[in-house]
Amino acid sequence: MNIRLMGTFEITLNGAAVMPTAPKPRQLLALLALHAGRVVPVASLTEELWGDRPPRTARTILQTYVLQLRELITAALGKGREGDGAARTAKEVLVTQPGGYLLDSAGGTLDVRELERLTGVGYRAMRAGDFQGAARHLGEALALWTGPAFADVQAGPQLEMEARRLEEMRLCALDQRIEAELRLGRHRDLLVELTVLVNRYPTHENLHGQYMLALHRSGRRGEALEAYQRIRVTLVRELGLEPSAVLRRVQQMILMAGPETGPARTAGGRQSRLVRS
Numbered sequence: 001m002n003i004r005l006m007g008t009f010e011i012t013l014n015g016a017a018v019m020p021t022a023p024k025p026r027q028l029l030a031l032l033a034l035h036a037g038r039v040v041p042v043a044s045l046t047e048e049l050w051g052d053r054p055p056r057t058a059r060t061i062l063q064t065y066v067l068q069l070r071e072l073i074t075a076a077l078g079k080g081r082e083g084d085g086a087a088r089t090a091k092e093v094l095v096t097q098p099g100g101y102l103l104d105s106a107g108g109t110l111d112v113r114e115l116e117r118l119t120g121v122g123y124r125a126m127r128a129g130d131f132q133g134a135a136r137h138l139g140e141a142l143a144l145w146t147g148p149a150f151a152d153v154q155a156g157p158q159l160e161m162e163a164r165r166l167e168e169m170r171l172c173a174l175d176q177r178i179e180a181e182l183r184l185g186r187h188r189d190l191l192v193e194l195t196v197l198v199n200r201y202p203t204h205e206n207l208h209g210q211y212m213l214a215l216h217r218s219g220r221r222g223e224a225l226e227a228y229q230r231i232r233v234t235l236v237r238e239l240g241l242e243p244s245a246v247l248r249r250v251q252q253m254i255l256m257a258g259p260e261t262g263p264a265r266t267a268g269g270r271q272s273r274l275v276r277s
Helices: 023-034 042-050 058-079 111-127 131-143 159-185 186-202 204-218 222-237 247-258
Strands: 002-004 010-013 037-041 094-097 100-103
Touching: 010 058, 023 042, 023 058, 023 100, 023 159, 037 042, 042 058, 042 100, 042 159, 058 094, 111 131, 111 159, 131 159, 159 186, 159 204, 186 204, 204 222, 204 247, 222 247
Parallel strands: none
Antiparallel strands: 002 010, 037 100, 094 100
């Protein structure tokens, strides 16, 4: 079973899609897929589907949705394109457990877990000073992202929280991949991407600091200082805040240094203020 949660929600089994069209069963399957291989309690499923006001017949309705999902799974298993896939039954794929349900992916792929694995490898490479490895692994992680998580799923409280977590993970990975590439001297190659990013995230200080450095190292010192003034105005107007000490240090470095400044850290840890646009 292959599961994709980032972007268009997609599950394939034996090469066939397992995709309910009705919103609630689709939502149920998305939460089970997110926790593939783990038991999801009935209480968690009920909260996701109906929040804090479930109907009196919630458990019965939930069981009906499970039966509908098993019908789709049975149809996919019948395709039998995988050598041992046809030997399984729908109840062995969507398993009833004491107190909940478990989606057994049988060792298949789940893009969210691959994202977590690759970002972890990338961060460790970054800490070890392997900027080439960090840029490569973080780039591979970001390539898994084809759009917002659960983009075509009606999301309840748990899926909404997970979507926010994954978006923050993506932004952190993006920040660190750009940092690694700056360390490798790829400032000119980054300029187009950073120009788009600072417009998309107008109060994200790390990205603006990286943009300023890329401009400065490309011999565009005046534009780098103008970029600082723009984010300062935006932060004061939208958040009532002055730029962080980290971003002010980037500005001072540009004011005092020549255009051939070597690689420097743009931010300490996670000092970014993000307002999603």
